[in-house]
Structure formats: C-alpha cells, structure tokens
Amino acid sequence: MLRPSSPVQQLAAVDIGSKAVRMVLGNLNCKGHLQIQQRWRAFLSLGASVFRDQSIPTAQILALKQVLQSFQNSLPQDTPCSISATSAFREAKNRDEAHHELARQGFQIQILTGLEEAELIHHLFRRQWPELSGTTLHADLGGGSLELSLEQDAQLLWQDSLPLGVLRAGKRPNLSSLKALTEPFAKVSLSHRQLLVSGGSAREWGERLVSEGIFGAHEPGRSIFEYQFLPLRKAKTRSATIFSRLIEMWKPEQVVIPRIGLKEGLLLNLAEQLSNEECRLSLGKEVPVLQVNLPQAEVGS
Incomplete structure (x- = not known):
C-alpha cells in the first residue's frame, strides 16, 4: 500500500x-x-x-x-x-x-x-483513453507474438494472442494466423472503427513512416500528429506487411500509434497493486501519438 x-x-x-x-x-x-x-x-x-x-x-x-x-x-x-x-x-x-x-x-x-499480455495492454489503453468510443482493435506486435483486443463502446468483446511476430516473420511473413480474425471482425459494426497499434515494432514502423517522408516531418510541440492516408506499405519494415494486412482486414477510419506498450502496462499494474486504487499514466511531452486518418474510399486500395 x-x-x-x-x-x-x-x-x-x-x-x-x-x-x-x-x-x-x-x-x-x-x-x-x-x-x-x-x-x-x-x-x-x-x-x-x-x-x-x-x-x-x-x-x-x-x-x-x-x-x-x-x-x-x-x-x-x-x-x-x-x-x-x-x-x-x-x-x-x-x-x-x-x-x-x-x-x-x-x-x-x-x-x-499471451492473453495476460493482451489484458495488460488493453487495460493500459482503457485507463489512458477512457473517452475512446466506437469500435477499437488494439494490436500489440512484438518479436514473437501479436496480442489483440477488440472492444465496442468501451466493452471488451474478444481477445487473442497469435504466434506472429517480426522475429518469426522472415522476409515473407506467414499471415495465415490472421484468418482467425475474420469471424470476430464480422460481428461488429463497420462504422467508427479505429486501429490502435503498439509495441516496439509499431513504434519503429511509425518512426520510419515519418523519417522516410511518407508522412512528412512532424510539427515541433505537437503531441498528436494527423495526416491523410498515404501508402503505409512503403515503410520497409517487417512489421509494415503485418500492419498493412490488419488495415486491409479491419478497414479502420483511423490508425493510432502511441509510443507506449507492455512495459508501461506492467508499471501501471504494479502501481495499482501498490495503491489499491485505479491509476493513470502521465505520458509527458516526449511520448507522442501518431494519428492517421484513413478515408474509407482508399482503405482497400
């Protein structure tokens, strides 16, 4: 305590x-x-x-x-x-x-x-952004696994952990395990969909998108960067293929890439155990969020 x-x-x-x-x-x-x-x-x-x-x-x-x-x-x-x-x-x-x-x-x-990882990460984002509404898919990609949580209007509907990670992927990642997502995806509304991706691989993907000029340079002092849809596959990382496939399947209106993930979820969990109450993480200016708006006419292109 x-x-x-x-x-x-x-x-x-x-x-x-x-x-x-x-x-x-x-x-x-x-x-x-x-x-x-x-x-x-x-x-x-x-x-x-x-x-x-x-x-x-x-x-x-x-x-x-x-x-x-x-x-x-x-x-x-x-x-x-x-x-x-x-x-x-x-x-x-x-x-x-x-x-x-x-x-x-x-x-x-x-x-x-894998499910414990998914629960910790989902709990972190629910604490951080309680105002998120609509239908959100949380995807945390690591070296060995992909943790997924699906929620609608703040209610958790489904979680899973797939053996799909950038260290397993090789040059041509085997995306067959993503077929398991077809059924849960079909059960939720097509409107107001968001994809929230996290983990070191997501951070590297987002940084590459910016550094290679795919999104252009960010504006100093902004904690949320908004850009229109551009070809996300152009970032030549192993994670780009996996995230691009998720976007094709999920068809989100928006992709959010926060620079937090499992380790912050572990810290939040420890804090709530010590204090015996709900806690919230203060991200600080050095932890930006990359926010990408995807016009629906172009998502599947």
Whole structure:
C-alpha cells in the first residue's frame, strides 16, 4: 500500500521481450497519478535463438542476468520492481532452467501468457483513453507474438494472442494466423472503427513512416500528429506487411500509434497493486501519438 506519509513512491517494471529487455521507472503519487521518469533498453534478442533452436543459450542466460543486475543497480534503493517475460522466454524448452538460474540470483520473473499480455495492454489503453468510443482493435506486435483486443463502446468483446511476430516473420511473413480474425471482425459494426497499434515494432514502423517522408516531418510541440492516408506499405519494415494486412482486414477510419506498450502496462499494474486504487499514466511531452486518418474510399486500395 502507498502510505499517506509517502507522497511519492518510485517503482519500476522490466519487460523481457523477444527482441530486447526494457525497463521503465515511474513516480506514483497519493492521487494515483503515475509519471514516467526514465526508460532503459538493452538489445538482447532471446527470440532470435528460441524461434530457431527452441532454447535460450547459456551465454544469453548469463547476458540476461547481467542486464537485470545492471538495471537493478540503476534504480534507487528499495524501489519496488516487477519483472515479466513474454513469448520467447515462455516458449523456450529450457525456460524452467533459465527461470531457476535467474531466481538463484534474486530475480523473480513472472512468465506471462499471451492473453495476460493482451489484458495488460488493453487495460493500459482503457485507463489512458477512457473517452475512446466506437469500435477499437488494439494490436500489440512484438518479436514473437501479436496480442489483440477488440472492444465496442468501451466493452471488451474478444481477445487473442497469435504466434506472429517480426522475429518469426522472415522476409515473407506467414499471415495465415490472421484468418482467425475474420469471424470476430464480422460481428461488429463497420462504422467508427479505429486501429490502435503498439509495441516496439509499431513504434519503429511509425518512426520510419515519418523519417522516410511518407508522412512528412512532424510539427515541433505537437503531441498528436494527423495526416491523410498515404501508402503505409512503403515503410520497409517487417512489421509494415503485418500492419498493412490488419488495415486491409479491419478497414479502420483511423490508425493510432502511441509510443507506449507492455512495459508501461506492467508499471501501471504494479502501481495499482501498490495503491489499491485505479491509476493513470502521465505520458509527458516526449511520448507522442501518431494519428492517421484513413478515408474509407482508399482503405482497400
């Protein structure tokens, strides 16, 4: 519990992903506002090994231990910290061995299921944008999986996790698992559809769209950038093919790419556990949202 005598509590969350290990540090005040203070990222691709050889090499377990120790040393003393692992770790045949070895060093890791990832991410966005109406598809693309949540007028209708990620994709991603979306998509209204995409792959896709001039340079000082529909496939990233296919299937009127995802969802979850109340993340000026309007006549073109 957050004690009244402690107006601000620092807390952190670590996401052991398939492409990298990330940590975020925030300040939680007694009003339930969570302010991001700092972010860390270490490029350690467990997925590159696991999706090829089905196990985490001993050298990578050692490297992960060193990364976690480095992250821990960066935190103020006695900072509450949650550590969670996603698809690469949970699919590794030697995950129990890796989990035990890290626990011996004092690192208690929660291995998330795909649906748990989807729930954390959906909860984060519902807290951040309670005003969202209409029908929204949340899609979080990582190195090893695609987490999906479908809601209509703030009511969650469906969630799933698909084994589709940029480290599995190769040069020509296998999009066959997306066929599972046809039935739930057909059950909701075609009007006022939004697609909200998140995760490191979504962020890279959005940054590439801007940096290559596909959307043009953003205006300084704006936290939301609005552009008309342009060929989204032009951004040459592995994620572009996956997101473009989702757009073709979902036919949204708008695509939103916020620069937050699972690690912020983990931090929010820890904050609500500590405070025993609903909390809300303060994004700050350095966390922009890319908002793209898609005229319906051109979505399928």
